Amino acid sequence: MALDTAQGREPTPRVSDEAVDDDGFLRDLWYFGAVASELKPGEQLHRLILGEPVLIGRTHDGEAFAMRDICPHRGIILSTGRMVKKDGETTVECPYHGWRFRKDGSCAAIPSLTADQAEAMDLAKIRVRSYPVHESQGLIWIWFGADPEAAPDLDPPRLDLPEGARVKMVEREVFNCHVDHAVIGLMDPAHIPYIHRQWWWRTEKSVHEKAKKFGPVERGFSMLPHRPSSNSFAYKILGAKPETEIRFQLPGLRTEYIKVGNSFFTGFTAVTPTTADSTTITIVVYWKHPVFEILPNAILRKAITTFVRQDRDAVNAQQKGLAFDPKLMLIHDADVQAKWYYKLKQAWRTHRQSGQPFVNPVKPATLRWRS
Ligand code: FES
Ligand SMILES: [Fe+2]
Known part of the structure; x- marks a missing residue:
């Protein structure tokens, strides 16, 4: 597929340049793997991440780990077996012939x-690829290195959360793209009044011109803290003077911070490649806010699922058009974030391949659009 620009302020990378010779996924980054509470001690689960089958497990002592979810003996999916604790050590037992693997x-x-x-025999010479894992803030991160043997050389992502903030809600959706x-699709402001048209968020009449300040953050950019748009009912229920910031960071991490006095609401969205044409969206919500303490969880959950399914339906419909390989456009300020995303990806590749320091291509800017 070709992506081109008209009247854009900056040159636009073409998706085809990176999609032709590889899967278009970045390596040497921490990827979101699972929510910590999804994994009790002695449990394991299967995930497809960057096209790789991954077993994410937790030892009986509580330590999270990850390995390639394929038995090196005859290829069965390991996570269809069980985890065994023997002599104080947790191992993953293959369901086919019972080979056992350490974390x-x-x-x-x-x-x-x-x-x-x-x-x-030196059994330890038989190995399943293992992935470095880090657990914090209720999230399990997995390092996908270009070199499977190399140790991570980046700190795992950290959300800007008050000490002790707990995960309150998790929603997951798969997009076929x-x-x-x-x-x-998630960072695009121009789709909001169309795809997310609903009385409590945006209506056609509420569309007006906006100007938002942006600046670079680590491996990404931020829509800098500001008073959110007054055209949504949902913000009004939060009470006096909410302040919001939206950060995007590679590989596909979007965090929306809303602060109202001493209260906060943080929505973290991990956009994780499943395969080349499937992506898992995981939304993890943290809060400390009187409204959310009394608001039935079902209402917030309904709002989140409504939003993300609207996005899912849009990109799934888009796939039907993309199957014909049309030329695409990124137009003016409303699409600058998309351009930054491509530039960030390119800068990350250049940095990893050249060994030179990573140079964030995003410069402070005010973007203007109508939404
Ligand atoms: S396939 Fe796993 S032990 Fe044989
Ligand atoms: Fe959306």
Whole structure:
């Protein structure tokens, strides 16, 4: 697919340049893997991330880990087996022939071997790829390095949350599109009055001109803290003078911070590539706000799912058009964030390939549009 620009202020990278020779996914970054509470001690789950099958597990002692979810013996999905605690150590047991693997991916046991056969073999040489994992703020992060052996050289992402903030709600949706279209769809202000037209958010009449200040943040950009638009009922119920900031960071992490006095509401959205044409959107919400303490969770959940399904339906419909490989446009200020996204991706690639420091291509700017 070709992406081109008309009247844009900056040159636009073409999606095709990066999609032709690879999957268009960035490596050497921490990706969102799971919400910590989804994984109890001794449990494991299966995820497809960047086209790779991943087993995310938690030892009986509570430590999260991740490994390639394929048995090196005969290829069955490991997470269809169970986790076993033996001699104080948790291992993943393959359901087919019972081989067991430690959290670092090394083989701990092959039950079919006789004692002398096992003695003569160095089992630990048999390995499943393991992924570095970090858990904080109720989130499990997984490092996807271009070199599977290299240790992470970046700190895991950290949300700007008060100490002790807890995950209050999680919603997940799958979009049938490449991660780039999912990201762009979520950061695009011009679609809001059309795709999200509803009385409590935007109506056609509420559309007006806006000017928002942006600036660079680590591996991304921020719609800098501001009073949110007065054209939405949803913000009005939060009470006096809410202040909001929206940050986007590679690889596909969007965090919306709303502060009202001492209260806060933070919506974190992880846009994670599942495969080349499927993307998982996970929305994790944190809050401390009197309105949300009394508001039935079902109402907020309904609002979130309504929004994200509207986006999902839009990009899924878009795929039907993209199947014909049309030329696309990024137009003026409303599409500058999308252009930044492509530039950030390119800058990240250049940095990792050249070894030169990462240069954030985003410069402070005020963007103006109608929405
Ligand atoms: S396929 Fe896993 S132990 Fe044989
Ligand atoms: Fe949207």
